[in-house]
Amino acid sequence: MPHATDTPVTSPKILPFYKAIPRLAKDPVTELARMGVEARGQIVRLDLGPFRPYLISHPDHVEQVLKTDWTNFVRAGMFWRPLHRVTGQSILAEGEAWASARKILQPLFTPKYINSLAEDMADVVAGCMPELDEHARTGRLIDGGGHQMTAIVNEAVMKLLFGGRIPRETVDLLQPEIATCATSIHFRLLFPFTPYSIKVPGDRAFLRAVKKIDEIIYSLIEENSRAEASPAAEPRKEIISALLTARKAQDGTVDVRQVRDDLVSMYGASSETTAMSLAWLWSVLHDHPDVDAKLRDEIDRVVGGGPVRPHHVAQMPYLRMVLQELIRVYPSAWIIPRQTVADTEIGGVRIKAGSQVLVSPYTTHRLPQFWERPLEFDPERWAGEKHQLRHRYSFIPFGTGPHVCLGQHLFYIEASLVIANVMSRYRQVLTNPQKLTPVPGASVRPRESLWLRLEPRDRDARA
Numbered sequence: 001m002p003h004a005t006d007t008p009v010t011s012p013k014i015l016p017f018y019k020a021i022p023r024l025a026k027d028p029v030t031e032l033a034r035m036g037v038e039a040r041g042q043i044v045r046l047d048l049g050p051f052r053p054y055l056i057s058h059p060d061h062v063e064q065v066l067k068t069d070w071t072n073f074v075r076a077g078m079f080w081r082p083l084h085r086v087t088g089q090s091i092l093a094e095g096e097a098w099a100s101a102r103k104i105l106q107p108l109f110t111p112k113y114i115n116s117l118a119e120d121m122a123d124v125v126a127g128c129m130p131e132l133d134e135h136a137r138t139g140r141l142i143d144g145g146g147h148q149m150t151a152i153v154n155e156a157v158m159k160l161l162f163g164g165r166i167p168r169e170t171v172d173l174l175q176p177e178i179a180t181c182a183t184s185i186h187f188r189l190l191f192p193f194t195p196y197s198i199k200v201p202g203d204r205a206f207l208r209a210v211k212k213i214d215e216i217i218y219s220l221i222e223e224n225s226r227a228e229a230s231p232a233a234e235p236r237k238e239i240i241s242a243l244l245t246a247r248k249a250q251d252g253t254v255d256v257r258q259v260r261d262d263l264v265s266m267y268g269a270s271s272e273t274t275a276m277s278l279a280w281l282w283s284v285l286h287d288h289p290d291v292d293a294k295l296r297d298e299i300d301r302v303v304g305g306g307p308v309r310p311h312h313v314a315q316m317p318y319l320r321m322v323l324q325e326l327i328r329v330y331p332s333a334w335i336i337p338r339q340t341v342a343d344t345e346i347g348g349v350r351i352k353a354g355s356q357v358l359v360s361p362y363t364t365h366r367l368p369q370f371w372e373r374p375l376e377f378d379p380e381r382w383a384g385e386k387h388q389l390r391h392r393y394s395f396i397p398f399g400t401g402p403h404v405c406l407g408q409h410l411f412y413i414e415a416s417l418v419i420a421n422v423m424s425r426y427r428q429v430l431t432n433p434q435k436l437t438p439v440p441g442a443s444v445r446p447r448e449s450l451w452l453r454l455e456p457r458d459r460d461a462r463a
């Protein structure tokens with residue numbers, strides 16, 4: 001279904017191979033966004049040799065691909081083909097497998113349901129603070145972009161998926177394997193059409209990590225099934241319980257492969273995206289001391305010196321504005337790839353069946369016709385009602401349409417709990433400020449490590 005845009009065009013701007021490759025080789029995320037911005041959001045065709053995807057960034061086109069015409073743009077080819085090797089047939093797939101998973105999982109992600117789990121999540125996040133206290137006490141630096149933030153987010157995600165039934169050691173075993181999957185998949189993400197019969201860099205590490213993930217997840221499923229089957233079992237809220245109940249056949253047997261796919265997909269969708277969004281925060285706060293001060297004031301006023309509880313989150317509108325601006329400037333889902341099923345037309349451009357289109361939130365969020373001073377980090381643009389006047393599909397960090405992210409509400413709660421806990425306890429000092437380079441991957445992350453020193457807040461005479 002074609003849509004009107006401000007400048008109708010009939011052929012895409014084509015970026016030839018000799019221009020596209022050198023630009024993308026240097027800093028692919030920034031350059032891809034520049035290409036879309038230079039074309040004023042019109043469709044750009046990238047000539048990458050055998051791979052010639054269309055870059056989609058205009059909000060009208062985003063709406064068409066992800067929402068109005070979504071059945072013609074499926075999760076196949078680039079990104080998805082290698083990803084499905086680990087996530088299997090589940091919520092991150094298409095068709096019947098996706099629809100049945102979405103039906104089971106959607107009721108678990110309503111704000112009401114997530115709020116009912118938020119107290120537990122607040123305990124988990126607070127429970128991670130003693131480890132940071134230790135760093136603050138000894139002066140040992142933390143990696144603000146990597147390990148520590150990921151570890152806190154993972155603990156909270158694990159609680160949501162498995163409740164209290166998963167020991168800390170298991171979380172610690174799972175985390176590096178998932179990280180290995182996310183990084184060793186790189187080559188396959190970039191060259192999606194290389195046959196699996198040809199071994200490429202990262203394959204061996206990837207397959208070894210998938211095997212370990214399977215061992216851990218299958219044993220958790222078995223343990224949980226046993227606990228659920230016990231006559232003394234209480235009804236439980238975590239996702240694994242809902243899956244075990246929903247995936248039970250009439251004869252009482254459970255399709256464990258399906259539950260495994262569901263759990264791995266949920267873990268993948270929730271932990272990296274959230275942790276990598278937080279990874280940018282400390283550098284942004286360093287560069288914007290005014291934002292840091294205003295945020296800290298709000299956290300102090302609402303939380304005081306006590307523990308951070310879920311009811312505090314709703315009382316911190318500035319924190320919400322900072323998070324919105326963070327995922328505008330650094331949307332961790334930087335591209336949302338699709339493959340066309342039938343010949344189609346977007347913004348007057350004819351696109352053949354089987355083509356790859358890359359919806360790019362990172363680009364859409366930088367289009368000057370929809371965002372004033374798009375490269376500036378300015379939480380104030382989210383103040384009051386005025387941001388509601390912008391184009392509805394100009395802000396798409398969570399996608400849109402039937403595949404829209406299930407975890408939006410969870411993200412705002414979880415990220416707020418982490419930030420409020422850290423900032424109410426410590427003053428974070430970035431010891432190696434520098435310009436960050438976004439690195440492409442399943443989630444966009446800074447290439448550089450961010451070393452933070454945490455200074456306990458009692459030092460700044462918080463009277």
Ligand code: HEM
Pocket residue numbers: 066075091092098102266269270271273274277327331332333336396397398399400402403404405406407408410411
């Ligand atoms: C900053 C954090 C997050 C970002 C930027 C993000 C982004 C996205 C985006 C862009 C999509 C759409 C993918 C597509 O159209 O193909 C998506 C889907 C999804 N997200 Fe998130 N997400 C985040 C956090 C979470 C969390 C915390 C969860 C929760 C457990 C979650 C669960 C999901 C699921 C299950 C889907 C697939 C939905 C479907 O296909 O029906 N996400 N996410």
